[in-house]
Amino acid sequence: xxxxxxxxxxxxxxxxxxxxxxxxxxxxxxxxxxxxxxxxxxxxxxxxxxxxxxxxxxxxxxxxxxxxxxxxxxxxxxxxxxxxxxxxxxxxxxxxxxxxxxxxxxxxxxxxxxxxxxxxxxxxxxxxxxxxxxxxxxxxxxx
Numbered sequence: 001x002x003x004x005x006x007x008x009x010x011x012x013x014x015x016x017x018x019x020x021x022x023x024x025x026x027x028x029x030x031x032x033x034x035x036x037x038x039x040x041x042x043x044x045x046x047x048x049x050x051x052x053x054x055x056x057x058x059x060x061x062x063x064x065x066x067x068x069x070x071x072x073x074x075x076x077x078x079x080x081x082x083x084x085x086x087x088x089x090x091x092x093x094x095x096x097x098x099x100x101x102x103x104x105x106x107x108x109x110x111x112x113x114x115x116x117x118x119x120x121x122x123x124x125x126x127x128x129x130x131x132x133x134x135x136x137x138x139x140x141x142x143x
Contacts, residue, residue, distance in 0.1 A: 007055075007065035008093055010135060011076050015054060015068055018132035022066050024110055025095060025137075027056035030065075034072070048073060083134040092128065094138035100125045103139055 012018040019029060036050035052070040057063065081087045097103045100118055104127055108114070115128035115136065124140045131137040 004062040005064065007067050009067040009069055010133065011069045011071060012133050013070065013076070014132065015052065015070050018068050019054065019056065021112065021132045021137075022056050022068075024107055024112065025058075027058050027066055030055045030057045046074065079134075083130075083136065085136060092136035092138050094126075094140050097139050097141050100127060100139055100141035 010018065023029075032052065032054045034050065035053050040051075041047055041049050050072040052068075052072065054068040054070075056066045056068065058065075082090075085091055104114065104118060107129065113130040115130055118125055118127045120126075120143070123143050125143065126141075127139050129137045129139065
């Protein structure tokens with residue numbers, strides 16, 4: 001039986017920008033390493049892989065991580081449609097907040113852009129943000 005959400009991993013080209021975005025959401029970098037070699041190749045299924053691996057952690061229980069991978073070799077494959085919420089597969093990640101309007105104001109003051117206006121939907125207030133590398137990050141405040 002699943003106990004809780006553990007982590008999500010994003011492949012990024014600009015680690016400082018991605019780190020800054022997630023730090024604004026409250027994540028703190030815990031460790032940064034370079035992974036390569038047979039075990040990592042077998043796990044990822046990519047021959048010759050070498051990548052920076054940055055673990056960002058949100059305080060509290062259960063532990064929640066955002067992992068950032070920056071491929072050093074081979075080069076990553078661009079996903080031109082990542083920002084489209086019509087594509088199959090990954091769509092977005094959502095974080096719960098206590099005061100969505102305050103969070104939006106704080107994030108916008110740091111240059112983070114909204115994709116839409118805050119709206120009420122299914123007993124929540126919701127908003128989509130433009131995240132690093134084109135990912136969509138949602139904030140939700142339960143009513």
